[in-house]
Amino acid sequence: MPALQLYGAPCSLYTAKVRSALRKQRVTFREYFASHPEYRERILPAAQNQRIPVVEFPDGAIVQDSAEILDHMANLGLLGTAPSGALRVVELFIEAYADRAMLRPAMHYRWNFRAENEAFIIGEFARLVARGDTAKGLDTGRMLAGRMAAYLPPLGITESSIPAIEAQYLALLDRLDRHFSAAPYLLGGSPSRADYGLMGPLHAHLGRDPFPAALMQSKAPLVYRWTERMNAGEDTSPEFPDTAPGFAASDTLRAVLDLMAEEFGPELRETLKLFANWAAEHADLAAGSPVSPKGVDQPSFGPIRFEIQGSTVEVMSAGHSLWMLQRAQDAFAALTEAEKAEARDLLSAGGVAALLDEKMPRRLDRQGNKLSVA
Numbered sequence: 001m002p003a004l005q006l007y008g009a010p011c012s013l014y015t016a017k018v019r020s021a022l023r024k025q026r027v028t029f030r031e032y033f034a035s036h037p038e039y040r041e042r043i044l045p046a047a048q049n050q051r052i053p054v055v056e057f058p059d060g061a062i063v064q065d066s067a068e069i070l071d072h073m074a075n076l077g078l079l080g081t082a083p084s085g086a087l088r089v090v091e092l093f094i095e096a097y098a099d100r101a102m103l104r105p106a107m108h109y110r111w112n113f114r115a116e117n118e119a120f121i122i123g124e125f126a127r128l129v130a131r132g133d134t135a136k137g138l139d140t141g142r143m144l145a146g147r148m149a150a151y152l153p154p155l156g157i158t159e160s161s162i163p164a165i166e167a168q169y170l171a172l173l174d175r176l177d178r179h180f181s182a183a184p185y186l187l188g189g190s191p192s193r194a195d196y197g198l199m200g201p202l203h204a205h206l207g208r209d210p211f212p213a214a215l216m217q218s219k220a221p222l223v224y225r226w227t228e229r230m231n232a233g234e235d236t237s238p239e240f241p242d243t244a245p246g247f248a249a250s251d252t253l254r255a256v257l258d259l260m261a262e263e264f265g266p267e268l269r270e271t272l273k274l275f276a277n278w279a280a281e282h283a284d285l286a287a288g289s290p291v292s293p294k295g296v297d298q299p300s301f302g303p304i305r306f307e308i309q310g311s312t313v314e315v316m317s318a319g320h321s322l323w324m325l326q327r328a329q330d331a332f333a334a335l336t337e338a339e340k341a342e343a344r345d346l347l348s349a350g351g352v353a354a355l356l357d358e359k360m361p362r363r364l365d366r367q368g369n370k371l372s373v374a
């Protein structure tokens with residue numbers, strides 16, 4: 001097969017997720033910035049969406065959205081063995097959590113530690129756009145970095161929420177570090193979408209930007225080692241010479257899941273309430289219509305409030321997360337009763353078990369890379 005093309009960037013969260021899957025599965029690929037002429041001329045018109053990553057597959061498919069890229073890899077037999085039963089639901093839940101809830105620590109530790117991170121991240125942005133013109137690249141890099149502060153409050157990152165975001169992240173590092181002393185991957189002996197998803201925030205931002213990378217190395221060295229393992233093509237790892245490939249739940253995984261579910265369950269629940277109101281108001285919208293009449297690809301249903309580590313945070317709800325919840329719900333619906341009981345047990349914190357078989361007010365879809373109703 002000809003090499004697969006990945007349009008992304010080293011500092012991009014969702015690119016790190018896809019790149020890790022490609023490397024772990026030993027898929028040969030070439031990576032380009034979105035400033036490459038091929039992207040403007042051929043890829044963007046097909047993707048109809050400015051976001052990265054985009055993958056052009058050997059079968060000609062041009063796919064944006066990291067979850068759909070992993071799906072297409074799976075369809076082509078390029079994603080390896082997937083977990084089954086309750087763990088299939090768990091991997092989709094962790095992927096959804098990583099894509100959304102972990103934007104909070106990822107963006108906080110990148111943009112609120114200017115003295116430590118700024119030169120590095122401006123250079124990263126500059127290379128993304130430079131195409132050989134370093135001075136122009138640096139100007140654009142500074143301009144892009146300057147805009148980022150505006151992205152923080154809608155994600156719930158404010159002076160008052162920062163202590164809770166940091167406490168939650170440090171607790172997660174602690175539990176993940178314990179888990180990775182017992183297993184090479186989230187779900188045991190083989191990598192899954194749970195690992196690829198977490199590589200987005202834990203590698204692209206938190207494992208690479210100067211301040212959070214040092215934090216991870218000092219507080220959670222085994223999580224840092226996992227980021228290295230997740231960017232490598234080998235199946236084996238010297239820390240786990242005898243671990244057999246495969247998937248299993250464990251007590252250390254449960255501890256990680258409890259923390260994630262306590263945070264993300266309430267966020268999903270509040271988002272679902274706003275979506276129910278929206279769906280009632282738009283009951284006559286034809287199937288296939290975009291949720292946003294303005295063409296916003298990942299629209300919000302409005303602000304929501306929930307608690308992280310006992311503090312109330314306000315964030316803009318993410319419709320895209322409900323599309324990802326729906327994927328976990330579909331996987332849950334396909335389980336046997338015994339497997340459903342296991343999934344409910346693993347995801348009992350934060351009301352997630354109840355969300356797994358709650359009917360969506362209206363099914364969601366993605367048409368032309370935009371959130372739509374089915």
Ligand SMILES: N[C@@H](CCC(=O)N[C@@H](CS)C(=O)NCC(=O)O)C(=O)O
Pocket residue numbers: 011012013014015050051052053064065066067099320
């Ligand atoms: N749901 C998308 C999100 C992709 C995304 O937001 N990518 C960021 C870079 S990490 C981006 O392209 N942002 C530019 C924009 O929002 O226009 C995915 O999973 O691929």
